[in-house]
Each structure stands twice: as C-alpha cells, then as structure tokens.
Amino acid sequence: MNLIVNEVSGNDMPSFSKQQLVKKYGNEEKLQYVYYLRQGRPSFAFVSYIADIIQTGLTNVSRKRLDATLTRTHLIAMKYFHQITVSSSCVAFIEMLGLDSVLIRTHIQASRLILNFRNSKHSGSIEERNLQEKKMKKI
Numbered sequence: 001m002n003l004i005v006n007e008v009s010g011n012d013m014p015s016f017s018k019q020q021l022v023k024k025y026g027n028e029e030k031l032q033y034v035y036y037l038r039q040g041r042p043s044f045a046f047v048s049y050i051a052d053i054i055q056t057g058l059t060n061v062s063r064k065r066l067d068a069t070l071t072r073t074h075l076i077a078m079k080y081f082h083q084i085t086v087s088s089s090c091v092a093f094i095e096m097l098g099l100d101s102v103l104i105r106t107h108i109q110a111s112r113l114i115l116n117f118r119n120s121k122h123s124g125s126i127e128e129r130n131l132q133e134k135k136m137k138k139i
Contacts, residue, residue: 033069033093037076040085042092049097070094074104081111 014021032052036045049069053061077090087108094101 034072034076037073037089037093038080038086040083040089042089042096045089045093046096049093066097066099069097070099074107077104077108078111081108082115 031048033045033049036042036048073090073094077087080086091101091105091108094104
C-alpha cells in the first residue's frame with residue numbers, strides 16, 4: 001500500500017505495485033543464462049538454462065543445442081578471460097552441463113599467460129623498453 005497520498009486529488013501516487021500500471025508501463029524481461037554467467041553466477045545460469053528447456057517442452061536436450069550453448073559460453077569466457085569470476089563461472093557452467101571443459105580452461109590459461117607476458121614486457125624504464133623493442137625487431 002502506498003502511504004503517500006496526493007493531497008490535491010486525494011488519490012494514491014502511482015506505483016508499480018498496481019497491476020494496471022505494470023501492464024501498461026512495465027517492461028518484463030526474461031533473463032537468460034548468459035546474464036548470470038556475466039554476473040559470475042554459474043548456479044543461477046544453470047537453473048535458468050534448465051528452466052528454459054523445461055518451458056519449451058523438451059524432454060531431452062539435443063547435441064546441437066548443447067554445442068551452441070558450449071560455443072556461446074566459450075565466447076563469453078574468452079571475452080572476459082581477464083575477469084576471474086566470469087571465466088571461472090563459464091567453466092563451472094560447462095561442467096554442470098556435463099560437458100568437457102579442458103579446451104576452455106586451456107584457452108583461458110593461455111590468454112592469461114599472453115596478457116601477463118605483454119604486461120611484463122612493458123614494465124620497466126623507457127630505456128629498457130626501447131632495448132627490448134630493438135631486440136624484437138632484430139628477430
């Protein structure tokens with residue numbers, strides 16, 4: 001119940017607890033598993049994925065759908081490989097689906113190693129960086 005009353009008209013102030021306003025102005029959006037993966041919540045992503053399958057009326061999941069889910073999850077993990085919570089939630093989600101996560105873990109680890117190498121390469125003084133760049137050009 002809205003306790004604030006408009007003193008001029010005596011009506012309640014509009015709020016979204018009234019179904020008429022929700023139907024007229026509300027925006028209902030269904031969150032998919034991708035949203036929860038980006039939030040670092042693999043359990044919520046898994047429940048959302050399973051709920052979506054149940055709502056569509058499927059009794060078992062096709063290999064094509066699992067492959068599409070794996071590909072999409074892999075892309076998210078690679079896009080956010082530098083964020084540990086997102087990449088690890090993608091790995092956990094894949095494991096919850098009963099799929100092999102070796103490839104995605106390998107790609108994440110390799111990406112992190114390359115990033116660390118590039119960041120370490122740029123540390124130090126300007127003279128050291130110039131020397132490293134000259135050495136790299138000779139090779």
